[in-house]
C-alpha cells in the first residue's frame with residue numbers, strides 16, 4: 272500500500288534528462304562496438320601474421336634445402352683433385368647436371384683467374400675483383416658458402432646468382448674458389464609455391480646485404496634491387512631476432528602490408544632473409560565486411576533510440592502537461608478532493624480540503640478519514656467506502672458532516688475506485704461538495720410542507736365540520752319558515768309574504784352552497800384506495816344523472832366508443848364529467864341547441880380528456896378565475912349555480928395527479944381539457 276501518488280519512472284525525468292540518457296546509451300553502444308571492432312581488427316592482423324610466419328618458416332626451410340644441395344655439389348667439386356683440368360671439368364659437368372638451373376660451374380685460383388669451367392670459353396678470365404670471389408675468400412670462420420646478389424652475365428645479360436665456396440690447399444691456405452651460377456628460377460619456383468595468387472601478396476628472398484635474390488610475383492621488376500634501407504627487411508634487421516612479423520609500408524610498391532620475415536640460421540650458410548607478405552586491405556577484407564554490417568546495425572539502433580526518445584519526450588511533455596492541468600484543476604477547485612488508501616488513510620487532500628479543515632495538506636496525509644468526520648456519520652461513510660470497493664459499480668455516494676474550521680458542515684461525497692495498470696484497486700478517490708445551505712433549505716422546506724399538510728388537514732376538517740354542522744341550524748330556519756308560512760300567511764300582507772319567500776329562497780340557496788362545500792371538502796379527504804375505472808362507465812353514470820336537463824335542452828352528445836381505463840376514484844370522476852357536461856348544457860347559446868363532444872387522447876404518459884361545447888364561451892381574462900371557489904361570471908337570475916362546480920373539478924383532477932384548463936372563444940363555445948394518469952386504452 273503506497274501513501275504517495277504513483278509516477279512512472281520516466282515521468283520523474285525532465286525531457287532533457289531523457290535525451291541525455293539516450294545520448295549516453297548511444298555513446299556507450301558506439302564505444303563498445305568500436306572496442307569490439309578494434310579487438311577484431313587486432314585479432315585479424317594477429318591471425319594473418321601468424322599464418323604468414325608459418326609460410327615464411329616453410330619457405331625458409333625450402334630455401335635452406337635447395338642451398339644445401341648446391342653446397343654439397345660445391346663441396347664435392349672442391350674435394351676433387353684439381354691437377355688435371357680435363358677430368359675435373361667433366362666431373363663438374365656431370366655433377367651440375369643434377370640441378371638444371373645451374374648455368375656453369377667454375378674454379379678460380381687464388382689470384383682470381385678462372386682455371387677450369389664447364390664453359391671453357393671463360394677459362395683464363397680474371398674475377399679477382401668480383402664480389403663472389405672476394406666475399407668467398409673473406410668468409411667469416413665456420414661459414415663456407417657465399418650467395419652473391421644477382422648479376423648480369425653472358426651475351427644475353429641474363430641475371431644469375433653466384434654461389435661460391437672457398438678452396439684450401441694441402442696446408443689449409445686459401446687456394447681460390449669454386450662457384451656455380453644459378454638461374455633466378457632456382458629460388459623463384461620455391462617462392463611461387465607459397466604465393467596464393469592474392470593481388471598484392473608476395474614472397475621475397477633477400478641477401479644479408481638487402482639485395483633481392485628472388486621475388487614472386489613480378490621478379491623481373493624487383494630482383495637485383497636493394498631494400499636494405501627500409502620496409503620489412505630493415506625492420507627485421509632492427510628487431511634483431513630470427514623471425515618477426517610487421518605491419519608496414521613496402522618499399523617495393525608503397526602499399527600497407529602484413530609481413531613475416533625469417534633469417535636462414537644455418538651456421539655454414541649465409542643468413543639469407545625470406546619475407547612473405549599480404550596486403551593489409553586483403554587481410555582486413557572479411558573484418559571490414561563484418562565491421563560495415565555491425566556499424567549499419569549500430570547506426571539503425573542509434574536512430575531507433577533517438578526516434579524512440581523523441582516519441583517518449585513528446586509523450587512525456589504531454590503527460591507532464593496533462594498532469595499539471597489535472598493538478599491545477601484539483602488544487603484550484605472549491606470542491607473537496609481526497610484519495611484514501613485501502614486501510615482508510617488519506618493519501619492526498621487538495622487545497623480546498625486542507626483550507627476547510629485548517630490544516631496543511633502534508634499534515635493531513637496519513638491521517639484516518641475518521642478524524643475529519645462527525646462520529647454519528649462514521650457508519651454511513653464506512654459503508655460508502657465498502658460499496659466503492661465492491662463490484663460491479665465501484666462507485667458510491669454519501670452525505671456526512673465534516674468537522675471543519677467553520678463548524679460542522681454537510682458534505683455530499685461521490686467516491687470511485689482507482690486502479691493500477693494491472694487493474695487492481697489501489698485507492699479510493701472522493702469528491703465532496705459543501706451542501707450545508709442546501710440541507711438547511713431542504714429541512715426548512717420539509718418542515719414547511721409538514722406544517723402545510725397539517726393546516727390543510729385542519730382546514731378540510733374545519734370545512735367538513737362547519738358545512739356539516741351549519742346544515743342543522745339551516746334546517747331549523749327552513750322548517751320554521753315553513754311553519755310561519757303555513758300558520759301565518761293569512762295574517763301577513765303582500766309585502767310580508769314576499770319577505771317570507773325571500774327568506775325561504777335564501778335559506779334554500781344557503782343549503783345548496785353548504786352541500787356543495789361539503790362535497791368540495793370531501794374530495795381527497797376520504798382516502799379511498801384508487802381503483803381501475805373505465806371512463807365509459809364513468810361518463811354513462813354522469814349522463815344518467817343529467818338525463819333531465821339534456822332532454823329539455825335537446826342537446827346532441829358525441830361520446831367515443833374507445834375510451835380508456837383510468838386509475839382513480841370512480842365517484843369523483845363521475846362528479847367531474849357530470850359538472851363539465853352539465854355546464855356545457857347550462858351555458859348553451861340561446862340561438863342553438865347544445866352540441867357536446869367528449870374525447871380522450873393518448874398524450875405523453877397521460878390521457879388528455881376534453882369536454883367541448885358550442886355554448887356562450889368565456890372571455891380569456893376569466894380562464895383562471897372560473898376555477899376558484901364561488902367564482903361566477905353570471906348572476907343567479909341569468910344562470911342558476913353556486914360557483915363551486917369548476918373549483919370541485921380542479922380539486923378532483925389535481926387529486927388524480929393531473930391538471931385542468933379551458934380554451935374558449937366567447938360566442939362560439941368552450942373546451943375544458945384535463946389530464947388523467949395511467950390506465951390502458
Ligand code: ADP
Pocket residue numbers: 854855858884886887888889897902903904905911912913914915916917918941
Ligand atoms: P356555476 O356553474 O355553479 O356558476 P361553475 O364553477 O361550474 O359554477 O362555473 C363557474 C363559472 O364558469 C360559471 O358561472 C360560468 O360563468 C362559467 N362557465 C362554466 N362552464 C361554462 C361553459 N361550458 N360555457 C361557458 N361558461 C361556463
